[in-house]
Amino acid sequence: MTRPRIFPVTIGRYILMPSLSQASALALLVLVSGCHSRAQTQEASTASSASQTSAPVEKSTPGACELVTQAEMSSILGSPVVAAEHGSNKCIYTAASGISPYVEFSVDLGDGEAAMGATRMMATKEPGIADPYEGVGDEAASVGPALMIRTGEDLVTLVFSGVEDVPDKARRIFDTAKARM
Numbered sequence: 001m002t003r004p005r006i007f008p009v010t011i012g013r014y015i016l017m018p019s020l021s022q023a024s025a026l027a028l029l030v031l032v033s034g035c036h037s038r039a040q041t042q043e044a045s046t047a048s049s050a051s052q053t054s055a056p057v058e059k060s061t062p063g064a065c066e067l068v069t070q071a072e073m074s075s076i077l078g079s080p081v082v083a084a085e086h087g088s089n090k091c092i093y094t095a096a097s098g099i100s101p102y103v104e105f106s107v108d109l110g111d112g113e114a115a116m117g118a119t120r121m122m123a124t125k126e127p128g129i130a131d132p133y134e135g136v137g138d139e140a141a142s143v144g145p146a147l148m149i150r151t152g153e154d155l156v157t158l159v160f161s162g163v164e165d166v167p168d169k170a171r172r173i174f175d176t177a178k179a180r181m
Contacts, residue, residue, distance in 0.1 A: 061107060064090050064105050064106055065085045065091035067107065067176070069083070073093045076173055080097075081096060089106050090105070099162065103161075103163065107157075112138075112155040119141045122143075129143065130143045133147060135171060137149035147170055
């Protein structure tokens with residue numbers, strides 16, 4: 001009997017080798033996220049054509065590195081870090097010297113419910129792939145190395161490496177950013 005071949009999946013800078021059921025769950029996540037985006041686009045198009053007289057008000061959030069400054073992240077982590085903006089919605093904090101701590105912080109406006117819905121679906125198909133995370137945001141789950149946090153309609157994602165006491169630090173990072181969102 002031949003085993004099904006599983007191909008690596010790249011998420012950001014991480015490469016995962018999922019099992020067959022995990023690969024199915026990841027494919028479902030991608031499919032659901034795509035469906036949500038198309039539905040959102042159709043809704044926006046319909047709303048736009050229905051109200052030609054009033055322009056939609058777009059939500060604006062400061063860049064990720066402004067939501068949690070380099071100095072604030074250094075204080076939270078207890079070690080000096082350097083912040084580097086990656087687009088307007090992602091900031092990567094790396095150790096000022098050495099290899100850790102390392103934190104990726106991103107904010108995706110309007111993606112909170114879609115991400116959490118996909119996470120809940122993945123968890124029903126592959127128990128343990130997404131662990132609920134209590135005490136931060138409206139809803140949160142740990143998926144592999146990422147902590148996904150829904151706050152209202154938005155999604156905050158944190159990825160940690162070389163960081164101790166992650167729950168406390170995640171909460172402090174989120175609270176700092178939430179005050180400016």
